[in-house]
Amino acid sequence: MSAASPLAGAPFLKMNGAGNQILVMDLRGRDHVITADEARAIAGLPRSGFDQLMALHDSAGGADAFMRIYNNDGSESGACGNGTRCVAWALGRDGGPDRVTLETSAGPIVAERAGEFSFTVDMGPPRFDWREIPLAHAIDDDDGVDVTLPGWTPPGTASALGMGNPHLVCFVPDQQAYDLATHGPALERHPLFPQRTNVSFAQVLDRGHILLRVWERGAGPTLACGTAACATAVAAIRRGLAGRRVTVDLPGGRLGVEWRESDGHVLMTGPVELEWEDRLPADFMAAAPADAG
Numbered sequence: 605m606s607a608a609s610p611l612a613g614a615p616f617l618k619m620n621g622a623g624n625q626i627l628v629m630d631l632r633g634r635d636h637v638i639t640a641d642e643a644r645a646i647a648g649l650p651r652s653g654f655d656q657l658m659a660l661h662d663s664a665g666g667a668d669a670f671m672r673i674y675n676n677d678g679s680e681s682g683a684c685g686n687g688t689r690c691v692a693w694a695l696g697r698d699g700g701p702d703r704v705t706l707e708t709s710a711g712p713i714v715a716e717r718a719g720e721f722s723f724t725v726d727m728g729p730p731r732f733d734w735r736e737i738p739l740a741h742a743i744d745d746d747d748g749v750d751v752t753l754p755g756w757t758p759p760g761t762a763s764a765l766g767m768g769n770p771h772l773v774c775f776v777p778d779q780q781a782y783d784l785a786t787h788g789p790a791l792e793r794h795p796l797f798p799q800r801t802n803v804s805f806a807q808v809l810d811r812g813h814i815l816l817r818v819w820e821r822g823a824g825p826t827l828a829c830g831t832a833a834c835a836t837a838v839a840a841i842r843r844g845l846a847g848r849r850v851t852v853d854l855p856g857g858r859l860g861v862e863w864r865e866s867d868g869h870v871l872m873t874g875p876v877e878l879e880w881e882d883r884l885p886a887d888f889m890a891a892a893p894a895d896a897g
């Protein structure tokens with residue numbers, strides 16, 4: 605007999621948020637935290653591939669769940685906007701609440717139903733302090749907008765900020781002109797970002813409309829990234845390029861972002877879709893028998 609993994613047969617929802625491939629696994633009531641190896645193994649299976657895996661755990665602080673967020677390389681992130689909408693849908697179905705509070709390693713966030721398959725997430729305030737992004741060292745951010753990257757000549761100008769995870773936003777005249785596969789990996793691992801970074805190429809069409817493509821830390825190019833849309837909108841607003849409400853178009857769909865003046869929180873609204881429900885295989889990561897003879 606081989607030892608069964610605690611995740612063998614575990615149910616999951618395969619969803620997407622504006623095309624961002626999301627897996628939701630409800631592990632509340634179970635005493636198991638997914639390891640990096642397990643996350644990579646789940647991502648490698650045909651039915652359960654993902655950009656981000658949202659694992660729900662019991663909340664110690666009275667929230668609806670504590671949320672752990674994994675990239676498909678096994679690394680963890682403090683935030684995922686598209687995945688949070690998917691989790692809100694999952695918790696809200698079958699008569700569940702229309703508004704949920706979710707704890708993450710980066711703090712609590714609240715998601716609220718905006719339509720049958722649409723949710724608004726209060727992503728909290730953006731972070732500009734270099735220690736919170738985090739950056740390797742302080743940067744000259746007097747005007748609140750610019751970051752220079754030694755060794756790399758940006759095609760436009762760039763901003764660095766945190767949305768519960770690190771973001772580099774490059775404002776370019778034509779986002780199609782920059783190959784994500786060329787620039788993404790190098791910028792993700794630029795020494796200015798000790799925990800790596802998500803990388804956005806943003807083209808501002810007008811004060812209310814931005815085109816965006818994203819190379820995600822730990823996941824590569826994705827069809828949409830919610831926190832990147834928030835970071836990009838905030839950076840554009842700080843640069844005086846946009847008003848407080850911005851429509852962000854990504855290859856997989858459209859997100860609405862508002863940087864609320866009253867409390868400085870960033871609100872993101874967008875779609876969710878359930879693709880299928882399934883279970884991990886019964887022999888998921890079954891350990892080889894100690895004595896195979």
Ligand SMILES: N[C@H](CCC[C@H](N)C(=O)O)C(=O)O
Pocket residue numbers: 624655656675680681682683684685686687769770802820821822823826828829830831832
């Ligand atoms: N796709 C996610 C972000 C994942 C972030 C992750 N790639 C990281 O920070 O490591 C979103 O919708 O916000």
